Amino acid sequence: MDEMEVSRKAIKGDETAFLALMRQHKEDLLRTALAFLKNEHDALEALQEVTVRAYHKIHTVKEPAYAKTWLIRIMMNYCQDQLKRQKRFHPRETAIDQQGIEDASQLELKEALAALPEKEQQLIYLKYFQDVKIKDIAILENIPEGTVKSRLHKTLRSLRAYFEDEGGKEHV
Template structure:
């Protein structure tokens, strides 16, 4: 069976065709993941995640001849998300290193978060500790994405002010 036929059958819900299609493009997907993530373990994890995402959305492929492009686009998006997440984690570690010991920084962060109203704490927790996407938070809270973004912006500004005030005070 050729790739076009596999793609059509997978799009129609044939699980065996989907698996065969994925097997056909497995090397291309792994090469793409390795190019971005530069780590075999992360690339394999990316392949697993892309498999799940593609399986859930295979019915959305409009043109069967673009199945490979569609799969690689999912892989690229996933890898870019991972790189952003790693960058954020690296940034937080740098901030912690500059502030002193990690324990003190964690206590300061917990104190700052505790100063926020419960809804704002929840928003920060979902976005930055659980890495939930803004669109998913909007669905969860049943509010528009723009509202989530503006609340997040306001909350981050409040935290910035909190830390600026803390930095300005003399610690005994």
């Protein structure tokens, strides 16, 4: 059964197809959770919670082609809620990954992303870390493609400015 067929059946209430859909996207969902929550235990807990939420709401997906994007959005929203609730999200804390060591450019990137507002972080994450197309982001956010493009452009300009400011601070 191909991905679209699995999505269609899951949306119609087929439990076996829903489990297959979750298996297909498990890695992407875990990667998303790890990117936000920074530890494996919380990421696995998030995957369980998102599975339950998705199971109860799968019938609301209008287009089977967007099932993966829909699942990732649920994961992102859940992770953002967890971070707010636990007040754990501090830019300096993002400097340590699962292995405890990252190179300087990755640390800088994480700090720059942490400095962005939540909506802009999500936009960058969807576009560049999950390779979601602008058209799909527009549908997911229920906004025109042009708005997605302009927000993306603005966010990238903010990141550029962040790095230019950081570079200036280091050389003074």
